[in-house]
Amino acid sequence: MKNKFQKLSKDFYLRSNVIQVSKELLGKFLITNIDGIKTGGMITEVEAYNGIIDKASHSFGGRRTARTETMFASGGVAYVYLCYGIHHLFNVVTNEKNIPQAVLIRAIEPSIGIEEMLKRRKKETVNPNLTSGPGSMSSALGIKISESGIDLTKNKIFIEDRAILLTEKNIISTKRIGVDYAEKDALLNYRFYIKGNKFISQP
Numbered sequence: 001m002k003n004k005f006q007k008l009s010k011d012f013y014l015r016s017n018v019i020q021v022s023k024e025l026l027g028k029f030l031i032t033n034i035d036g037i038k039t040g041g042m043i044t045e046v047e048a049y050n051g052i053i054d055k056a057s058h059s060f061g062g063r064r065t066a067r068t069e070t071m072f073a074s075g076g077v078a079y080v081y082l083c084y085g086i087h088h089l090f091n092v093v094t095n096e097k098n099i100p101q102a103v104l105i106r107a108i109e110p111s112i113g114i115e116e117m118l119k120r121r122k123k124e125t126v127n128p129n130l131t132s133g134p135g136s137m138s139s140a141l142g143i144k145i146s147e148s149g150i151d152l153t154k155n156k157i158f159i160e161d162r163a164i165l166l167t168e169k170n171i172i173s174t175k176r177i178g179v180d181y182a183e184k185d186a187l188l189n190y191r192f193y194i195k196g197n198k199f200i201s202q203p
Contacts, residue, residue: 010074021103023171038113039113107137110130166194
């Protein structure tokens with residue numbers, strides 16, 4: 001029987017509206033094949049970062065460093081960075097080459113390889129903090145900074161469309177978390193999550 005699940009193509013990521021891409025990532029499935037073990041789940045929460053004009057973005061003002069260079073790649077690759085030297089945060093790079101927009105994936109609802117996710121997170125039972133919050137999510141999925149730059153149309157880390165349809169009334173938009181330094185841009189409603197889903201990080 002033909003697989004009804006569709007891996008997102010390069011064209012999905014190359015679009016210019018990072019807000020639209022962010023919202024459309026909700027309900028998609030983020031899947032990893034790390035050390036031969038498949039884990040993943042439905043994306044429930046994201047944040048948009050609007051490139052060089054967004055004071056909350058690592059690429060604000062066109063800032064290019066060894067860390068941020070991946071953001072300037074053509075859309076459809078992973079941008080993974082360390083937060084506080086501990087947490088590996090997974091982002092999806094969007095738009096054309098040299099337009100450094102990205103979407104931070106903040107949480108998933110786990111459904112694939114749950115036993116392995118519990119082991120990685122040193123937990124015994126499934127609850128929202130297993131995969132809610134970008135650091136916890138990456139830990140559960142086995143994502144590390146070494147995955148930064150990986151092609152999301154290949155098989156190690158990818159995102160699937162499983163035909164879950166969300167409308168605007170299913171999506172809540174709020175301010176992003178932890179970007180108070182961004183002044184007026186901290187007030188932008190660039191965080192999106194699925195209404196009523198319990199796998200959401202807490203501000």
